[in-house]
Amino acid sequence: MxxxxxxxxxxxxxxxxxxxxxxxxxxxxxxxxxxxxxxxxxxxxxxxxxxxxxxxxxxxxxxxxxxxxxxxxxxxxxxxxxxxxxxxxxxxxxxxxxNENFHARYSIKGKWYRYRVSLDHFVNPFKRFYTGHFPYVLDVEKMQEAAQDLLGKHDFTSFAASGGQIEDKVRTIYYVNIVKDEKENEIIFDFIGSGFLYNMVRIMVAALLEIGNGRRPIHDLKRVIAAKDRQEVRQTAQASGLYLYHVFYDEIPQKYRLD
Amino acid sequence: MxxxxxxxxxxxxxxxxxxxxxxxxxxxxxxxxxxxxxxxxxxxxxxxxxxxxxxxxxxxxxxxxxxxxxxxxxxxxxxxxxxxxxxxxxxxxxxxxxNENFHARYSIKGKWYRYRVSLDHFVNPFKRFYTGHFPYVLDVEKMQEAAQDLLGKHDFTSFAASGGQIEDKVRTIYYVNIVKDEKENEIIFDFIGSGFLYNMVRIMVAALLEIGNGRRPIHDLKRVIAAKDRQEVRQTAQASGLYLYHVFYDEIPQKYRLD
The missing domain is CATH 3.30.70.580 (Pseudouridine synthase I, catalytic domain, N-terminal subdomain)
Structure with missing residues (x-):
């Protein structure tokens, strides 16, 4: 019992x-x-x-x-x-x-990750454990447009760190949103998807920051996804900015289904 | 040189x-x-x-x-x-x-302290080092009204922890403001004064929380100040919520002069 x-x-x-x-x-x-x-x-x-x-x-x-x-x-x-x-x-x-049919891992319908990036010139002592840090030029609208290329069902091999044991790299991203929190001087990235590969959110954030900084063309993620090659994105955003924000066990609400 | x-x-x-x-x-x-x-x-x-x-x-x-x-x-x-x-x-x-006339301590015209109190039911892991915690009933307007009794020039002996070495306990409080940050579920206390005695802000916050919780009459601080006795307020709010927010070396701006 x-x-x-x-x-x-x-x-x-x-x-x-x-x-x-x-x-x-x-x-x-x-x-x-x-x-x-x-x-x-x-x-x-x-x-x-x-x-x-x-x-x-x-x-x-x-x-x-x-x-x-x-x-x-x-x-x-x-x-x-x-x-x-x-x-x-x-x-x-x-x-x-x-009841015994519920399983924290196998009953999942989707996951929501949030990533916080501090734009402060120097690392803010109060945020050092709680944000990533990017004190460079950043175009938020450009990142928001670029992020739409991640929506939908794709093979995300290019965004999976080695070390993951999962063979099937196909995942669906339902929702991406990138906003600036003016008061906190932070960029907030939200990703809702069927699931995420090892380090996938941190690698996506790193690629988006490169686009926002002008070091990648705005629609480069289409090419990166198609390449299925982790070498296409060498950076991984810091662990400190990442939050497992919510786990969905019911269908993803319609408002979060942009795909 | x-x-x-x-x-x-x-x-x-x-x-x-x-x-x-x-x-x-x-x-x-x-x-x-x-x-x-x-x-x-x-x-x-x-x-x-x-x-x-x-x-x-x-x-x-x-x-x-x-x-x-x-x-x-x-x-x-x-x-x-x-x-x-x-x-x-x-x-x-x-x-x-x-120039050599400037002295970080002796040139001060005033100081601004901020105190953050989290109202979350349980201690929020992300705020444990950065806020005080008061998960009880709290009337913000009542505290705001009570805090006005602190304004002006008073002998603050009742709000000075033993351990301070300063004999003269007279200080002037120019500005007090207490607001609720709904998004963060916190109360923010701001105090601007000519100077503050040892633990004085934390003791004032503790007394104000007692008033907001209904455990002291709303205008009790008048009586407490007059008593000039530290035993009148036995509590001291936690160190974790206190921020030295700003030091004034010019005259306190008019907008912060409520006294």
Whole structure:
């Protein structure tokens, strides 16, 4: 007898070696599994995330599931119990009891990533862990136009870092939006897609910044996608600017379907 | 022969043991003095701040001065040289060559402190080092009305932590403003005054939060000021929410003179 919990969490990734459990490293999965082990007096409960995030990458809406043995704990009590055991860089914001058909990874309909780029001349001390940094000329409208070339179903081999184990590199991007936050002096990139390959968002951001800076032609991404060659984009934007913003388990809302 | 530099800096205070030099502790003053020592090949140059900030307290516009020996380095080169030697939690944003009448501390006409309070139910991982936290009922208009009682010239003994060495506890507060940032779900407190006693801003914020929460009468600060007794306010808001926002060396602008 076990109860399946779906939990939504935020974390500041800068002091974690990523989401995935690694021996002798501070990871998000390891931190949550340690807490569950205390709650169950020593049982190992496997925490399944919607996907990994790399070292330094943040989450606003990461989703996990796990099967908790024994007597069912109400969702509101589970959230309080886990939050009371979390370090201050992890917080659970939502908890639901779900049936065994729900799977944090396999039930995904889409993911939303956000990337923040600070335009400050020098690295802002308050943003060093929370943004990428690009203190150069940048044409936002140009990037927004270029980004439309990413929409739709494509083989994204050119945007996949080596190290990913997935063979099928076809993904669908439903929505891309790039805006300037004047108050914060930042560019905010939003990407919603069926899924993203290893480092794909950070590589897309790096390519878009090159276009915005005039170092690539505006519609170069069409060519890059067609080339299916990672050498076409050598840069990867810093981990510090990336946020797993939301995971969709229902159909992507119509307003986010530009494809 | 030496040249006096006035420099404006921002720092993320969460990994510093405050501004003031302390043996075997990481401090802002110590970090800047170490860099200057390298530039002068071993000379100790004393860095004078506008005032201290405590461990965990931040600065958006701290001001320092120091006398640099030998040949004058242009201001724009001094800022680049120092920034290249700073850790990422300190940044110099402005540099001016000033005459010897300028003194970072004694030339002050006023100071502006900001305090940020997060109203999130749980501590937000991204704000844990950058805000105070008050997840309770809070009436902003009530606090704004109460804060007007702080304006003007008063003996602020009731708002001074022990540990301050200053005998004269009379200060003038020119401007207080309290607003809710709906997007961030935060309350922003701004205080501009002739000067502030040790922990004075954090104690004022603690008292105002008690009023906003209904635990003190709205005009209780009048009574507290008159009492001249620190026991009247036992709380001190967390260091993490406090920012030295600006130091005035000219007269306080008229728009900030509500007193």
């Amino acid at each position: 076990a109860t399946r919990y779906k939990m939504t969490m935020a974390y500041d990734g800068h002091l974690f070696h990523g989401f995935q459990l690694q021996p002798d490293q501070r990871t998000v999965q390891g931190t949550v599994e340690d807490a569950l082990k205390k709650m169950t007096k020593g049982k190992r409960i496997i925490v399944q995330g919607s996907g990994r995030t790399d070292a330094g990458v943040h989450a606003v809406g990461q989703v996990i599931h796990f099967d908790y043995p024994g007597k069912t704990i109400p969702a509101n009590r589970m959230i309080l119990a886990l939050n009371s055991m979390m370090p201050t860089d992890i917080i659970f914001n939502d908890c639901e009891i779900v | 030496a040249t006096r530099y006035k420099m404006t800096m921002a720092y993320d205070g969460h990994l510093f043991h405050g501004f003031q030099l302390q043996p075997d502790q990481r401090t802002v003053q110590g970090t800047v003095e170490d860099a200057l020592k390298k530039m002068t090949k071993g000379k100790r140059i004393i860095v004078q701040g506008s005032g201290r900030t405590d461990a965990g307290v931040h600065a958006v516009g701290q001001v320092i001065h120091f006398d640099y020996p030998g040949k004058t380095i242009p201001a724009n080169r001094m800022i680049l040289a120092l920034n290249s030697m700073m850790p990422t939690d300190i940044i110099f944003n402005d540099c001016e060559i000033v």
